[in-house]
Amino acid sequence: GAVVSQHPSRVICKSGTSVKIECRSLDFQATTMFWYRQFPKKSLMLMATSNEGSKATYEQGVEKDKFLINHASLTLSTLTVTSAHPEDSSFYICSARDPFAGGYEQYFGPGTRLTVT
């Protein structure tokens, strides 16, 4: 089945610094990846849609200058949280769609726990 990895799984950073999270599709090429944020015991909140070779599409209320997304290849998308603050602490999850497998499903990475101190 389709496998998506994320790195790192956990990261602790100081307020004001930037953190980069990587999302990779391991056994398929993903033209589209998605970035979500999840609060404890809550559902997923879509932050942005990452398209290979073009600019990401951000959801309303998500600051594109704060959450930088780069989708430079068909297997890698990165999310950089710039000038992180404690309120950015959350569980960040990416997903990828395999365009040759029906196209409906999204396969999720294991998530990255970000803690900003």
Add this chain to the structure above:
Amino acid sequence: TQLLEQSPQFLSIQEGENLTVYCNSSSVFSSLQWYRQEPGEGPVLLVTVVTGGEVKKLKRLTFQFGDARKDSSLHITAAQPGDTGLYLCAGGETSGSRLTFGEGTQLTVNP
């Protein structure tokens, strides 16, 4: 904006009991996915339904897509502690489009 209402939000039952989780919308979806998520991990895809009235079974789990493709249900028979987790429904407008997620159902199955 399409919305998916998922109920119940929380469910705590004893091992061996049956349960049903509902996912409802006023909008039509081309597909409906169900995911299960454990703490600290990403959601894992359980099933995708795309045809109105479709029923899929996965061992003790039965998934149904409404005839009008506006609602779906997940039924678990003889629940086990290993079924504990957050269950999420997600609807897609078209193939490849973004998913709209329900609020999730936190299921706890007590031994």
